[in-house]
Amino acid sequence: MRVTVIDYKAGNLTSVLKALRHLGAETEVTDGDLSVVDRTERIVLPGVGHFAATARLDATGLTTAIRAAIGRGVPFLGICVGMQWLYAGSSEAPEQPGLGYFPASCARFSEGSEKVPHVGWNSIEARAGSRLLAGVEPGEYVYFTHSYKAPVTPDTAATSYYIETFASAVERGNVMGVQFHPEKSGETGLKILGNFLTIRAKGKQC
Amino acid sequence: MLTKRIIACLDVHDGRVVKGVQFVDIIDAGDPATQAARHAREGADEIVLLDITATHEGRATLLDTVRRTARELFVPFCVGGGIRTADDAAQVFDAGADKVSVNSAALANPMLIDAIGRSFGAQAVVVAIDARRDPEAADPVRDAQVFVQGGRKPAGRRVVEWAREAEERGAGEILLTSMNSDGMRTGFDCELTAAVSEAVGIPVIASGGAGTVEHFVEVFGRGKADAALAASIFHFGVSSARSLKEELAKAGIPVRLPC
Numbered sequence: 001m002r003v004t005v006i007d008y009k010a011g012n013l014t015s016v017l018k019a020l021r022h023l024g025a026e027t028e029v030t031d032g033d034l035s036v037v038d039r040t041e042r043i044v045l046p047g048v049g050h051f052a053a054t055a056r057l058d059a060t061g062l063t064t065a066i067r068a069a070i071g072r073g074v075p076f077l078g079i080c081v082g083m084q085w086l087y088a089g090s091s092e093a094p095e096q097p098g099l100g101y102f103p104a105s106c107a108r109f110s111e112g113s114e115k116v117p118h119v120g121w122n123s124i125e126a127r128a129g130s131r132l133l134a135g136v137e138p139g140e141y142v143y144f145t146h147s148y149k150a151p152v153t154p155d156t157a158a159t160s161y162y163i164e165t166f167a168s169a170v171e172r173g174n175v176m177g178v179q180f181h182p183e184k185s186g187e188t189g190l191k192i193l194g195n196f197l198t199i200r201a202k203g204k205q206c
Numbered sequence: 207m208l209t210k211r212i213i214a215c216l217d218v219h220d221g222r223v224v225k226g227v228q229f230v231d232i233i234d235a236g237d238p239a240t241q242a243a244r245h246a247r248e249g250a251d252e253i254v255l256l257d258i259t260a261t262h263e264g265r266a267t268l269l270d271t272v273r274r275t276a277r278e279l280f281v282p283f284c285v286g287g288g289i290r291t292a293d294d295a296a297q298v299f300d301a302g303a304d305k306v307s308v309n310s311a312a313l314a315n316p317m318l319i320d321a322i323g324r325s326f327g328a329q330a331v332v333v334a335i336d337a338r339r340d341p342e343a344a345d346p347v348r349d350a351q352v353f354v355q356g357g358r359k360p361a362g363r364r365v366v367e368w369a370r371e372a373e374e375r376g377a378g379e380i381l382l383t384s385m386n387s388d389g390m391r392t393g394f395d396c397e398l399t400a401a402v403s404e405a406v407g408i409p410v411i412a413s414g415g416a417g418t419v420e421h422f423v424e425v426f427g428r429g430k431a432d433a434a435l436a437a438s439i440f441h442f443g444v445s446s447a448r449s450l451k452e453e454l455a456k457a458g459i460p461v462r463l464p465c
Binding site for chain 2: 010011018019022048049116118119120121122123141143145146161162183185186187189190
């Protein structure tokens with residue numbers, strides 16, 4: 001399985017690459033070579049950083065190439081900011097649009113007695129029928145580190161609770177995202193990445 | 207529900223795990239990669255590797271150790287010791303660390319926190335603070351002092367103020383070590399941990415003094431810690447993170463179980 005990992009210069013790709021390779025994937029990194037995206041079988045958009053960094057995807061033409069690949073039915077996984085990018089945008093960088101594949105926008109956790117960012121291991125409750133989260137039992141733990149989150153919508157594949165209930169995973173067709181870091185979430189995380197590598201691409205998206 | 211983290215700490219010298227008692231006596235406790243894998247398998251929520259080799263030649267050894275340790279580790283992995291520049295940090299990230307911990311170098315040059323945070327994100331920057339209560343001060347907790355050089359030299363900063371500055375500059379977490387309790391197994395400094403945790407909006411990892419399960423219950427309760435670091439309690443088969451967490455769960459502390 002050939003997996004393209006998108007590098008938009010917002011942090012460190014080593015852990016994601018290591019986990020994908022551990023699962024037997026052949027990884028290829030691109031920071032702007034669109035031909036790589038044009039012939040790939042899977043796309044992973046990692047992210048540890050600021051939503052504004054996704055501006056680089058627009059500048060390099062990667063946004064257009066990714067949109068086309070999604071249109072061809074290539075399975076896509078966004079991680080953390082990579083998941084948030086699938087929505088219309090985020091209040092972290094209001095001037096920077098996301099892909100808009102999922103309606104709704106991401107916003108910061110409300111300040112109160114709890115600390116923001118949300119850092120650590122929290123449980124997820126997966127929706128029945130999620131292909132990405134197949135085999136993940138209710139209450140399994142995954143590792144989070146973020147201050148912005150996506151709201152719960154009909155496309156939400158899993159929810160978690162911190163300050164409020166938020167979408168910890170999203171999935172429609174072959175397009176998926178996780179707010180947590182599966183590459184840092186032990187056996188549960190590897191199971192989720194393994195699901196992403198083995199699911200069959202459903203028919204073309206539009 | 208967000209759980210409290212139990213973090214296994216490996217003090218590494220010349221590529222071997224060692225454990226100091228009050229930063230002085232050193233006992234050999236094995237290969238870092240093997241130890242890290244074992245702790246992760248036995249339920250640790252995160253691994254911290256602190257390199258106490260201060261030599262230039264030690265850097266290459268450290269990067270090799272980080273690479274070998276990270277290879278099969280799929281929980282968060284933080285590396286500290288000898289990181290003086292953003293380039294040092296970049297090398298450690300390239301070798302497979304998810305976070306770096308900075309201490310003396312950040313005190314000498316606080317802009318280091320901003321620089322690493324800008325390039326790698328706040329979640330990747332842990333500011334480690336070695337703290338010592340000042341018994342002469344009017345308020346030994348609020349006036350606790352930051353120490354450098356393995357606890358030998360006062361940095362001339364108050365702990366709570368330095369923690370606040372670190373957060374403002376873009377630190378993602380504070381690793382607070384009580385020099386008074388380190389290695390003593392007499393319990394964490396809960397008052398000091400709570401003072402720092404209340405002063406900042408980022409997670410605080412308590413360190414120094416763990417000896418019993420009750421010490422962890424106290425630091426997560428009264429000490430308001432988000433995570434706790436332990437070295438000696440895990441070594442030499444004293445306990446495992448899993449058995450520790452099972453006991454914490456019985457005491458009502460939210461922890462990641464099964465793990």
